[in-house]
Structures are given as C-alpha cells and as structure tokens.
Amino acid sequence: MAVVETRKLNKVFKRGNVGAVVNVDLQSREGEFLVLLGPSGSGKTTLLRMIAGLEEPTSGEILIGGKLVNDLTPRERGIAMVFQSYALYPHLSVFKNIVFPLKAQGMPKEKRLKQAEWAASLLGIQHLFDRKPRELSGGERQRVALARAIVREPSLFLLDEPLSNLDAKLRASAREELEQFQKRIGTTAIYVTHDQVEAMAMGDRVVVMSQGAVRQIGTPADVYDEPADTFVATFLGSPPMNLLPGPDVIVGFRPEHFLPPGVAERLGEHISFGFQISHGEYLGAERVLYGTIAGGAFDGRTAVSRIPSTHAVSLPDGSLQTFAVALGDVKFFDPGTEKRTSRRSIPA
Amino acid sequence: MARRRLTWMLPRIMMWLVRIFFAVVLAFPFYWMLITTFKRNTDLNNLKNNPFLFTEPPTLDHLRLLFHETLFPRWVLNTMFAGLIVVIITLLLALPAAYALARLTGEWGTRLGIGVFLTYLVPPTLLFIPLSKVVSFLGLQDSLWSIIVVYPTFTIPFSTWLLMGFFKSIPRDLEDAAMVDGLTQWGAFVKLMIPMSTSGILTVVIFAFTLVTQEFVYALTFISSAAHQTVGVGVPTFLVRGDVYYWGSLMAACLITSLPIGFLYNLFLDRFIEGFTVGAVK
Numbered sequence: 209m210a211v212v213e214t215r216k217l218n219k220v221f222k223r224g225n226v227g228a229v230v231n232v233d234l235q236s237r238e239g240e241f242l243v244l245l246g247p248s249g250s251g252k253t254t255l256l257r258m259i260a261g262l263e264e265p266t267s268g269e270i271l272i273g274g275k276l277v278n279d280l281t282p283r284e285r286g287i288a289m290v291f292q293s294y295a296l297y298p299h300l301s302v303f304k305n306i307v308f309p310l311k312a313q314g315m316p317k318e319k320r321l322k323q324a325e326w327a328a329s330l331l332g333i334q335h336l337f338d339r340k341p342r343e344l345s346g347g348e349r350q351r352v353a354l355a356r357a358i359v360r361e362p363s364l365f366l367l368d369e370p371l372s373n374l375d376a377k378l379r380a381s382a383r384e385e386l387e388q389f390q391k392r393i394g395t396t397a398i399y400v401t402h403d404q405v406e407a408m409a410m411g412d413r414v415v416v417m418s419q420g421a422v423r424q425i426g427t428p429a430d431v432y433d434e435p436a437d438t439f440v441a442t443f444l445g446s447p448p449m450n451l452l453p454g455p456d457v458i459v460g461f462r463p464e465h466f467l468p469p470g471v472a473e474r475l476g477e478h479i480s481f482g483f484q485i486s487h488g489e490y491l492g493a494e495r496v497l498y499g500t501i502a503g504g505a506f507d508g509r510t511a512v513s514r515i516p517s518t519h520a521v522s523l524p525d526g527s528l529q530t531f532a533v534a535l536g537d538v539k540f541f542d543p544g545t546e547k548r549t550s551r552r553s554i555p556a
Numbered sequence: 557m558a559r560r561r562l563t564w565m566l567p568r569i570m571m572w573l574v575r576i577f578f579a580v581v582l583a584f585p586f587y588w589m590l591i592t593t594f595k596r597n598t599d600l601n602n603l604k605n606n607p608f609l610f611t612e613p614p615t616l617d618h619l620r621l622l623f624h625e626t627l628f629p630r631w632v633l634n635t636m637f638a639g640l641i642v643v644i645i646t647l648l649l650a651l652p653a654a655y656a657l658a659r660l661t662g663e664w665g666t667r668l669g670i671g672v673f674l675t676y677l678v679p680p681t682l683l684f685i686p687l688s689k690v691v692s693f694l695g696l697q698d699s700l701w702s703i704i705v706v707y708p709t710f711t712i713p714f715s716t717w718l719l720m721g722f723f724k725s726i727p728r729d730l731e732d733a734a735m736v737d738g739l740t741q742w743g744a745f746v747k748l749m750i751p752m753s754t755s756g757i758l759t760v761v762i763f764a765f766t767l768v769t770q771e772f773v774y775a776l777t778f779i780s781s782a783a784h785q786t787v788g789v790g791v792p793t794f795l796v797r798g799d800v801y802y803w804g805s806l807m808a809a810c811l812i813t814s815l816p817i818g819f820l821y822n823l824f825l826d827r828f829i830e831g832f833t834v835g836a837v838k
Contacts, residue, residue, distance in 0.1 A: 262732050283738040295733035299752050312738030356737070 212236045217268035219254050228254045230420040241390050243411030244400045251420035252400045260366050261285050288362035292369040294353040296341035302352050303337040309360045327359040347378050365397040404444050416440045438546040452506040454555045458541040463514035465537035468521050472532030483531040505555035592807040618804030627782050631790035639768040641704050646711040646764045654719035669720050676713040702778040711764040722756035758824050787813050
C-alpha cells in the first residue's frame with residue numbers, strides 16, 4: 209500500500225502564465241480515501257495527472273511509497289487510474305479491456321483469466337465479458353473501468369470524476385458502492401471531484417483546492433466546521449456560509465446556525481441580529497430564508513437561514529425578526545488575507 | 557383506407573425509384589464495358605446497330621488479343637507489385653508521421669500538418685521535370701522502381717494528413733489509460749492507435765493503390781519499355797495505335813482491372829465512409 213507525497217509541486221503550462229498547480233504539499237495516509245475538491249480550473253485534475261505521470265511537473269517532487277517517482281513513466285509507478293470518460297478501449301470486448309493491463313505486464317494467459325474473473329466478480333460484471341463498450345450502459349461502463357483498474361492490484365488508485373457521467377440517481381448508489389469497494393480492497397485512493405456532496409460523503413480527508421493551491425486539508429467535518437479561509441467557507445455548504453464583512457473583521461456563520469426566535473433563546477451565549485426576510489423557500493425537510501441584516505454594523509448585508517421544517521414558527525416574507533447565532537458557531541476571518549483569525553469582538 | 561395505403565406506399569415507391577435510377581446510372585459503364593468486350597468489330601462499328609445489345613453473336617477475339625498479343629498480364633502484375641510496395645512505404649512513413657503531428661508536436665503539429673498537405677497541391681505536371689532528374693540520378697530510368705520511388709511523394713503527404721485527422725479523433729484519455737495500464741508511448745501507438753484507425757488505414761491503402769493503377773504522366777515518362785509498364789499506361793499505349801482504337805480489348809482491360817477494386821470498395825464501404833467523414837461531426 210502506497211502513501212503518496214508531493215513536495216512543493218508546481219505546474220506551469222505556458223511560461224509567464226499563472227501556475228495550474230502552485231506549491232502543493234500533500235501527504236496521503238495508508239489506505240485512505242483522499243478527495244481533491246475544487247471548482248473547475250482549480251488544478252485538481254492536473255495534480256492527479258502529475259501523480260499518475262501523465263503530466264510532467266514544472267518543479268517539485270512526487271513520492272509514492274517513499275520512492276521518488278518524478279522520472280518514472282506511468283507504467284513504472286504501479287498505479288491505476290479511472291478516467292472521467294472511463295477511457296474504455298472501444299475496439300476491445302469487456303474481457304479484453306479488463307485484461308489489457310495484465311497483458312501489457314506479460315502475465316501468463318491462465319493467470320490473466322483468473323485475475324479478470326476475480327475483478328469482475330467483485331463488481332458483478334462477469335456476464336458482460338463478451339460485450340463491446342458501446343453496448344454498455346453508463347453504470348456498466350463505470351464498473352468495467354473500475355475492474356480494469358483493480359485487476360492488477362495497484363498500490364494506488366487514482367480516480368478522476370468517475371461519477372460525473374452518471375445520472376443523479378445512479379450517481380448516489382455508485383458513490384456508496386465505490387466507497388464500500390475502496391474500504392474492502394483497502395487501497396489508497398485519490399479521488400478528484402468538483403461535487404462537494406461526493407467529497408463530504410466519500411472522503412476520509414478532503415483537500416480543498418482553488419487556483420492551483422491547496423486551501424485546506426482535513427476531514428469532511430474539519431473543512432466544513434472549521435474552514436481555513438473564506439473560499440473554503442463559501443465553497444462548501446449549500447447555501448454557503450454567511451459572510452458579513454465588518455470594518456476590521458469578516459464574521460461568518462452557517463445558515464443552519466442562524467436561528468429564528470423561539471429557538472435562538474435556547475442557545476447559550478449568542479449574538480442577535482435583526483433579520484429582514486425577503487423571501488423563503490420550502491424544500492420539504494427544511495426551509496431556506498433569504499434576507500438582509502437589519503441594524504447594527506452589518507446593516508443591509510445579505511444573509512441566509514436554513515431551518516428544519518419541524519420548527520413550526522411563522523416567518524412570513526417581508527417580516528422583520530430577531531435571529532441569533534451561538535457564539536461558538538461564529539467564525540472570524542481577516543479581511544485582508546481572508547484567512548481565519550482568532551475570535552474577536554463583534555462590532556455592534 | 558385506400559388513401560392511407562397510398563400515403564404509406566408513395567414514399568417507398570419514390571425511394572425505390574431513386575435507388576433504381578442511381579443503380580442503373582452507376583452500373584451502366586460496367587454494362588457497356590462488358591458488352592463491348594464480347595462484341596464483334598463488325599457489330600461494334602456499324603452505326604445502325606444498337607450499341608447496347610448484341611446484333612451479331614458474341615466473340616472472345618478481344619480477350620484473345622488482350623492476353624496473347626499485348627503484355628496485359630505482365631502489366632497487371634507490375635501494377636500489383638508497384639501498388640503493394642507503394643502502399644507499404646506509404647503506411648510505414650505516414651502512420652508515424654501522422655501520429656507525431658497529431659499528438660507530439662504540440663501547437664506546431666497542426667501548422668506542420670497543413671504544410672505537409674500543401675505539398676500535395678503542387679501539380680504533378682510541374683514536378684515531373686525535377687523528379688525525372690532524381691530518377692536518372694538514382695539510375696532508375698525505364699524501371700518499375702522509378703515510379704515506386706516517386707509515387708510515395710504524393711501518397712505520403714495526403715495520407716499523413718488523412719491519418720492525422722483520424723488520430724486526433726481518438727480521445728487522448730484512451731492513450732493516457734493505455735500508458736497507465738502499462739504501455740509505452742510507442743506501445744500505445746502500435747497496440748491502440750493503429751488498431752483503432754483501421755478505417756483510416758484502409759482508406760490510405762485504397763487511395764495509394766488506386767493512384768498506382770491510374771497514374772499516367774509519370775509512368776509514361778519514366779518507363780519506356782512495354783515489359784515494365786503499368787496497366788494505366790500499357791493499355792492505352794498499346795491498344796490505341798494511331799487513330800485505331802481497339803475498343804473491345806480496351807474495354808476488356810478496363811473491366812478486368814476495375815472489377816476487383818470495385819469489389820474491394822464495396823466490401824469495406826462502411827469503413828470508407830467512416831474514413832472520409834471522420835472529424836466531420838464533433
């Protein structure tokens with residue numbers, strides 16, 4: 209089982225341009241499911257391709273299992289990769305697709321067959337062996353791609369948005385399956401996605417990236433509850449964290465912590481805000497209220513509140529209410545660097 | 557009811573009419589070649605006879621003339637030999653060139669590709685004077701090898717350009733996957749790119765081979781003795797003597813050489829269409 213490490217890794221595609229990957233220091237743990245999360249163009253796929261050996265770093269080091277692999281070709285790195293498009297070989301049958309890496313290794317025919325059957329049985333696709341990729345559904349293709357990746361028992365698994373081509377319903381079940389599957393085989397996996405739900409659900413740890421740089425590495429709870437900067441705070445969560453810029457501090461709190469009268473009183477130490485509700489959305493399990501802060505230092509700033517539908521409080525559109533946030537749920541960010549800072553007094 | 561039947565039938569009838577019309581138009585030259593091959597000269601030259609039907613009984617005289625009094629079988633062999641070698645040379649050079657231009661040379665690849673294609677646009681009639689110098693420098697005058705050396709200069713640029721389009725249409729992910737799966741770049745080219753471009757390769761094979769069978773100017777200039785000629789030159793030079801056209805034998809020669817190519821085309825028709833329209837829909 210390999211641990212991947214990158215040291216000061218950089219990639220610049222065109223000289224003079226901003227780097228696609230900037231000074232990335234990363235260390236995965238044994239058997240971990242590490243998710244690279246970021247918006248498109250954040251450099252997560254480039255980072256993955258550099259680890260795979262498909263892209264040459266401009267500077268920096270990549271280590272797999274403690275061994276420097278910068279100068280090794282993809283085949284020498286002992287990795288397997290699942291592509292967003294699955295990249296199944298269209299002219300070969302499913303069986304031949306699965307044994308392709310084994311054949312390239314020069315494994316004897318009988319052993320190849322045994323390995324292919326093992327991989328296919330793990331994913332339940334033995335019955336598809338004779339089909340061509342174009343005769344498969346999206347979900348089946350994804351399984352074949354996975355089977356091809358695990359068949360030679362790689363030391364590291366790289367996955368580049370493997371679920372993004374599936375429809376929403378299939379994606380949810382495939383996500384669960386993939387997660388279970390990785391736990392079962394216990395191989396370290398690096399998974400690229402722009403979908404925060406996927407990242408939170410699957411990742412042992414999440415690496416949040418933006419503009420080529422790593423903004424925060426942590427467990428899903430860490431990055432959600434203790435965001436390192438305003439980017440992480442707003443990229444994760446839907447609706448995103450409320451950020452109220454004050455004169456010398458940015459105050460942030462999650463919509464689900466911004467609570468209506470009747471609930472707010474039960475909080476211990478808390479801060480109250482006047483909340484002018486502009487409109488609300490009823491989403492079944494919860495209500496999302498949009499509006500602006502009324503009065504005080506943040507007067508006129510937009511804010512969002514998310515409350516469970518079980519709180520049967522009447523909050524009509526256009527009304528002015530007093531909402532509150534527990535002091536422990538308020539995060540503070542430096543307006544200059546946009547990074548988290550220690551607790552400060554809240555401007556009145 | 558009758559009306560509904562008519563609206564159902566009419567488009568089908570029209571479709572068949574169009575099909576039959578084009579089939580007749582396209583098959584007609586072959587029919588004319590076939591009937592002329594077996595017509596007596598007296599029947600053929602009598603303007604009062606219907607040219608599309610036998611008025612007198614058929615004859616094998618024209619075939620006898622073609623096979624016994626000309627070197628036709630030799631020309632066919634020469635053509636096949638030259639065609640085969642030209643196809644091999646073309647594929648050996650155009651495949652790696654196209655792959656390199658499509659994948660490895662980055663931004664310059666496309667420009668170089670256009671440059672390669674532009675050389676194909678230089679008219680052969682302009683080139684044959686300098687090329688005849690080259691041929692004589694190599695000491696290949698009056699040898700089949702002269703055209704084997706010269707033809708690739710037209711087949712390679714066009715084929716490179718055609719195959720480039722093919723390689724570009726293959727998603728890069730596939731190659732990346734092959735490399736992660738344990739192939740080298742060369743391995744990915746041989747084991748993945750080539751098998752996936754069969755349509756393109758077949759198109760190149762037919763293109764290069766047809767060029768050898770039909771090229772005239774170079775074959776005529778570089779080769780003078782009958783024994784070394786190709787079908788394309790041998791047949792018209794030896795079956796048109798002054799103002800005498802040996803129509804029956806000419807037609808027989810055309811029929812015999814065009815039928816196999818026609819069959820080959822048909823066998824791989826779908827793949828050729830794919831070959832010529834690649835990149836058309838992206």
